[in-house]
Amino acid sequence: MSSVIAFVGLGHMGGPMAANLVKAGHRVLGYDLVPESLAAATAAGVEEAGSAAAAAREADVVITMLPAGRHVLALYREQGLLAAARPGTLFVDCSTIDVADARAAHEAAVAAGHRALDAPVSGGVVGAEAGTLTFMAGGGEAEFTEAEPLLLAMGKRAVHCGEAGSGQAAKICNNMILGISMIAVSEAFVLGESLGLSHQALFDVASTASGQCWSLTVNCPVPGPVPTSPANRDYRPGFAAPLMAKDLTLAANAIREAGVDAALGLNAAALYQAFAEGPGADQDFSGIVRAIRDRSAAPATRPADQNGTPA
Numbered sequence: 001m002s003s004v005i006a007f008v009g010l011g012h013m014g015g016p017m018a019a020n021l022v023k024a025g026h027r028v029l030g031y032d033l034v035p036e037s038l039a040a041a042t043a044a045g046v047e048e049a050g051s052a053a054a055a056a057r058e059a060d061v062v063i064t065m066l067p068a069g070r071h072v073l074a075l076y077r078e079q080g081l082l083a084a085a086r087p088g089t090l091f092v093d094c095s096t097i098d099v100a101d102a103r104a105a106h107e108a109a110v111a112a113g114h115r116a117l118d119a120p121v122s123g124g125v126v127g128a129e130a131g132t133l134t135f136m137a138g139g140g141e142a143e144f145t146e147a148e149p150l151l152l153a154m155g156k157r158a159v160h161c162g163e164a165g166s167g168q169a170a171k172i173c174n175n176m177i178l179g180i181s182m183i184a185v186s187e188a189f190v191l192g193e194s195l196g197l198s199h200q201a202l203f204d205v206a207s208t209a210s211g212q213c214w215s216l217t218v219n220c221p222v223p224g225p226v227p228t229s230p231a232n233r234d235y236r237p238g239f240a241a242p243l244m245a246k247d248l249t250l251a252a253n254a255i256r257e258a259g260v261d262a263a264l265g266l267n268a269a270a271l272y273q274a275f276a277e278g279p280g281a282d283q284d285f286s287g288i289v290r291a292i293r294d295r296s297a298a299p300a301t302r303p304a305d306q307n308g309t310p311a
């Protein structure tokens with residue numbers, strides 16, 4: 001069944017996601033503060049709305065894809081998105097935001113007489129363009145069932161994770177595993193280098209032993225063993241380090257709020273924050289191996305790495 005969808009936030013992710021909804025036969029009313037993003041979306045068949053509220057006024061479903069929780073909450077409340085929509089409209093927020101903000105957004109939508117779902121994604125810009133994203137949804141069963149066909153028009157998989165905020169919780173828990181495991185793999189390679197162990201030998205052992213993980217076998221942080229990993233193209237993203245730093249900051253906020261003893265999650269957040277503010281600003285998150293190597297013992301005490309550059 002085709003729906004009228006308001007889509008607010010037509011950036012790197014939202015633009016191609018809205019375009020995929022148009023391709024699936026839905027009428028999409030789009031809005032973004034940046035005229036260039038709006039123009040790119042209209043070229044893909046999205047109808048330009050004069051404002052976010054104007055788009056919401058006519059919609060069955062309102063989808064937001066915004067930078068952070070404060071943008072979502074301001075749009076919902078102060079900027080009148082909830083007030084503009086018809087009673088009972090389904091609000092689906094696909095942004096990656098704090099679990100607490102997701103719950104507050106859900107409560108505000110319900111208090112205004114609407115229904116809500118948090119549905120953050122993994123899969124990046126490539127997945128948004130190809131329509132292969134994975135959605136992690138939090139909210140009621142009925143809301144998930146209603147949104148599912150729309151999510152599957154933008155992605156290949158949608159998992160209902162539980163009540164309000166559970167989609168965001170699943171996203172940050174998964175990315176906390178990813179951030180910690182990338183640091184673990186990177187530290188192991190740098191330690192291996194200093195012990196005279198070749199990258200390939202460590203890879204051959206760990207990739208088929210208990211150290212096996214995605215950070216090693218798909219996104220291997222050293223060049224060579226996995227030819228498609230960003231390390232082989234000077235760490236061009238991929239999954240950019242600032243996005244990993246953002247997700248780990250959300251995880252750290254949740255860790256502190258919940259009072260969980262998660263030393264590695266907090267450490268990973270601090271390490272990625274420093275990396276993303278420095279050399280990692282435009283690198284894949286696996287580039288953190290170079291920061292670890294740089295902070296390690298003097299190069300003279302370690303062999304050259306397998307690229308021929310001094311380790």
Ligand code: NAD
Pocket residue numbers: 008009010011012013014031032033034037052065066067068071075094095096097121122123124125243246
């Ligand atoms: P982006 O900055 O490219 O897009 C966000 C858009 O929101 C911008 O175009 C901005 O102008 C618009 N915007 C902000 N406030 C607005 C308002 N009040 N009204 C209308 N438009 C407004 O960011 P992105 O890369 O598309 O990411 C969006 C979200 O998806 C983020 O929460 C991010 O963490 C998450 N995410 C991104 C990726 C990725 O690879 N880029 C992957 C997974 C999840």
